[in-house]
Amino acid sequence: MHQDLAKILITEEEIQAAAKRLAEQIDRDYAGEDIIFVGLLKGSVQFMADLMKHINSMCTVDFMCVSSYGNHTKSTGRVNIIKDLSEPIDDKNVIIVEDIIDSGNTLSFITKYFAAKNAKSVRICTLLNKPSRREVEIDVDYVGFEVPDEFVVGYGLDYREYYRNLPYIGVLKPEIYE
Ligand code: IMP
Ligand code: MG
Numbered sequence: 081m082h083q084d085l086a087k088i089l090i091t092e093e094e095i096q097a098a099a100k101r102l103a104e105q106i107d108r109d110y111a112g113e114d115i116i117f118v119g120l121l122k123g124s125v126q127f128m129a130d131l132m133k134h135i136n137s138m139c140t141v142d143f144m145c146v147s148s149y150g151n152h153t154k155s156t157g158r159v160n161i162i163k164d165l166s167e168p169i170d171d172k173n174v175i176i177v178e179d180i181i182d183s184g185n186t187l188s189f190i191t192k193y194f195a196a197k198n199a200k201s202v203r204i205c206t207l208l209n210k211p212s213r214r215e216v217e218i219d220v221d222y223v224g225f226e227v228p229d230e231f232v233v234g235y236g237l238d239y240r241e242y243y244r245n246l247p248y249i250g251v252l253k254p255e256i257y258e
Contacts, residue, residue, distance in 0.1 A: 103134030123179030
């Protein structure tokens with residue numbers, strides 16, 4: 081385990097099993113339809129890579145980068161587009177791939193943005209969900225794990241851009257961010 085972590089919350093094996101389970105669920109739900117997966121940078125990179133390996137449906141992949149957090153552990157509520165979609169999504173089945181839903185501000189903004197671009201359907205697939213911290217209501221269709229109100233890192237999730245490389249999810253020692 082990395083020396084800055086207090087504990088491992090979700091192991092590599094548990095994450096891999098969840099990625100496979102969610103991909104199978106998506107394949108069943110979209111039976112025969114094309115899907116465009118839109119990953120939110122940078123946190124979704126590891127999850128997107130593992131999820132898409134198990135998808136059998138015809139699909140394409142795109143990425144967006146938005147900021148709502150800065151280098152803090154609390155949401156600012158403001159969302160800025162840093163990198164937009166590179167393909168049109170009108171009349172497409174979009175699945176947003178996210179690392180974690182916390183306040184819900186990011187996903188609330190993006191689902192409205194995609195609806196305004198006339199997507200055929202928009203669903204959300206998140207590895208982690210922190211429902212206790214929600215500020216805006218969000219319909220989440222696919223969830224890997226519900227997590228408690230602790231700041232977690234690893235498997236794409238960062239603290240000040242670090243720890244994204246870890247293959248598991250862990251809780252940072254409080255002295256790292258206090
Ligand atoms: P929301 O807009 O508050 O739902 O924030 C979602 C974004 O905040 C995620 O994509 C993460 O980048 C970041 N975030 C929220 N909670 C955590 C956490 O526990 N660890 C690392 N990043 C987090
Ligand atoms: Mg982040």
